[in-house]
Amino acid sequence: MSQEITLAQLRRWLLAFTDRIIQQELYLTELDAAIGDADHGTNMRRGMDKVRQRITDENAPCPDVSTLFRTVAMTLISSVGGAAGPLYGAFFLRAARGTNNGAKSITLLQLAQMFRHGLEGVQQRGKAQLDEKTMIDTIYPAVEALEQAAQAGKSVADALALAREAAEAGMKHTIVLQASKGRASYLGPRSIGHQDPGATSAYYLFETAAETLGQEQA
């Protein structure tokens, strides 16, 4: 059974993501205060406000999945700034290329593929590997889990639940890591013991995916 994930569902998921980020602005700020410059919450919130505005604009709706992701990408790139802007921008931009132009729905496998492309985009831009205490530590295991579940023929709900679990574990794992990329790396060993802000915002991507996409059927 090949479940379809529609454009409308993806849109609802992204809106849930924006809401979650906006709701967690203070928490993300606190995380970035401990090992950074305390702006991740503000920046992501500003970007998500813009994304929400843009993808709910009835005068200029995104006609297909590729456009939706590309629009999110460009909006984030032009409004977030800092490290997170280009990196999340890369994620969505490369994800957009993982789907056929004009497609108004995708399969679970295609979603996994898109996320894989997105991850590659982040890694290409940011050059971070696993265990460097970045958003990669959330996205990488989540994408792996999603791919495996998709290839094993799991349902959308089950696959996204597994991805979410992996994302959560990855996010929490950043606590014990010493940062070797990004602002936290300037602290050296003092970065240990604090959860990474970017890994946390990235978790919300998979958390909201499981909560929205995973709850609905085509």
Added chain:
Amino acid sequence: MSQEITLAQLRRWLLAFTDRIIQQELYLTELDAAIGDADHGTNMRRGMDKVRQRITDENAPCPDVSTLFRTVAMTLISSVGGAAGPLYGAFFLRAARGTNNGAKSITLLQLAQMFRHGLEGVQQRGKAQLDEKTMIDTIYPAVEALEQAAQAGKSVADALALAREAAEAGMKHTIVLQASKGRASYLGPRSIGHQDPGATSAYYLFETAAETLGQEQA
């Protein structure tokens, strides 16, 4: 009986004054912090260090009373700064003129006269009257009391004790006054309730006079 106050006694009194000021530096600083810029203690201390240095200099001793007072005046003027430097300088400079050149001792009446000249000097420079919450509020009543006691034929000890009492009362009276001269005047009514720093350092002049000059006989 006309008691003589010798040059050596006056020197000892002034040294006691420098010691008292130096000992009370922190207190004078605190008083000037409440209604000023917190420098009266530091400035007076710097001046008193220099005075002490100068009048204990065995290579250049002050040969008479007039020179002693003038030397103190010039030392204070060139080292204290702020409001207190010129005002205490005026006190000692004008006091110096209240005695004969070359005199190596003075009578109680002459001391009162010197202090009267000194008071006039401070009032001429600073243009302050009674009850403006300045050192005048200490010096004026002290000089009045000293003059009256001297004219009434009291002993040096008794006269200086009365002067000290008057000085102490004058100093404490500044607490309830609103300043109309000096830095405290910028605070307006907020200057009420705090003892004036300059009135306090001036009190030590009379306090130490009673303790030293008042205890010794020619």
Added chain:
Amino acid sequence: MQKLINNPADAVLECLQGYELAYPHLIRVHYDPHFVYRIDAPVQGKVSIISGSGSGHEPLNIGYVGRGMLDAACPGAIFTSPTPDQYLAALKKVYGGVGALYVVKNYTGGVLNTELAMEMAAEEGFQVASVLVNDDVAVEEKANRRGMGAAVLVEKIAGAAAEQGRDLDSIVQVARRASAQTRSMGVALSSCTSPSVGRPTFYLPESQMEVGVGIHGEPGRRREPLVHAAEVVNIVAQPIIEDLELKAGDMVLAMVSGLGSTPQQELFIVFRYLHQLLTQLGVRVERQLVGNYITSLDMAGCLITLLRLDPELLELWDAPVRTPALCW
């Protein structure tokens, strides 16, 4: 005490040593008595402009020594007016034979120490005059008003007039007019800590501000809740505008000076609202200074200063200047 200093008693000396090393192309420092003088002093045939100030207000005054402004600046102990021998020694160093003007901020110490110095100078045959700076509107009695931001403006204007080769009387005249046409007021968001004191002079709780504060760490006229910058500007600027009787059509020089620890960003926010307020009144902001120009050690807050310009004052303001703090 969170400060980058050594022995507090040496702070002034070490700062002067640093200044001398930092501006060898502009100034020199004389020690004991302390004063800072322009590198090409004495400038013969030019009236000398001299000012003194307690330390702790940098760049006032030592940062204003150089061509087009002060010939010499005398730095006292922190927040303490310098002594007459400093003023006299500086005079002797920079005197160009045609008179000297002392710019005096209206504080008992500043006035008395300069007075003594001028008496001594006159006795020695120097031609000296003074201009009093008393621009603070927070103090009601005009004769008692503190000298604040106007010191910067008057020193610049007097310095330019001197550079033009004017005689002492002419410079006194234009300097006094500049002083008379200037008003200031300060607002503090914190007290300051003097090195020799080791703690803030007064304690200002969070969410409060001191209105009508001076530059020596003393409390202000009143304490109020801290409000938005736009409203702070109204509160601070209104008394200035009223006292100066500014009206539509007037032309001003506006200075927003940080008091020492306020970030530049906030000073420009303040200026933006000050500019708007004045423009709405029909007052033209012809020139401006925004930054740290007259400070109070590490006090947070700012001073607003307005000078009503006329063509002559504007011309003198625009004249070239080359000092550590002002350059154009």
Added chain:
Amino acid sequence: MQKLINNPADAVLECLQGYELAYPHLIRVHYDPHFVYRIDAPVQGKVSIISGSGSGHEPLNIGYVGRGMLDAACPGAIFTSPTPDQYLAALKKVYGGVGALYVVKNYTGGVLNTELAMEMAAEEGFQVASVLVNDDVAVEEKANRRGMGAAVLVEKIAGAAAEQGRDLDSIVQVARRASAQTRSMGVALSSCTSPSVGRPTFYLPESQMEVGVGIHGEPGRRREPLVHAAEVVNIVAQPIIEDLELKAGDMVLAMVSGLGSTPQQELFIVFRYLHQLLTQLGVRVERQLVGNYITSLDMAGCLITLLRLDPELLELWDAPVRTPALCW
């Protein structure tokens, strides 16, 4: 929050508005996307020098726009690198037809956003290059070093080279050499408070200092007891001297920049001891900057930056400059 601001979200905008009103003779501001550009842009036939920075470091970068330095500066949100559209819009405004150099501070955000902008610029046919500033010795791994004080120096040197009419490659070369010959380190005596955060980013207890701190409010490499300024200078300058392999006979440009809330007096005390330390090593302090040149909102502390000069770099440093913050 003891600040002179209105809505924290408007702080950057209002600061820009204030800047524009304060320096109408030097700069203009473009809004949405935000950038500050020199009043005579585009200067045809001259390579454009552009830099971007999060806000909160003023005068870096917007204070360095003008003749002899930056053609444009892009201000991001506080402590946040600006976005590619800012960089591209600024480029289009100031491009003089012969190339543009982006001065990039080495932070993930700065690097990535500029990278994106340069890709977009190249696609549109602009000739662009970049110079990386990564002078912070507090971070061991060279490739990861933060860009700090060297940004000021490189922008000045690149700006002067561009004003001389040099071509892009020549400017890239000299800018990269300036960058490679510069090292910095910071020490903080307090954290800073970002308007949108409302509290200090970290809490530094009395009598402690953060060594190897950056300019974005993040904690430093280590926390130690606060010592006398002379010793702080040793602690901060030694790693710079070692990493730069400074030796007797070398000539340096030394910058002591306050981090925002440190009074001028302390900065000159620091410089006095830095000068002594270098002189004792036989290193000649040929030029210096002491003041607030690259800040971190209201952080207390300072940054020490040393650039090993050669005749060409010295000549470019001395070239005339006319910006809000630097003037000679």
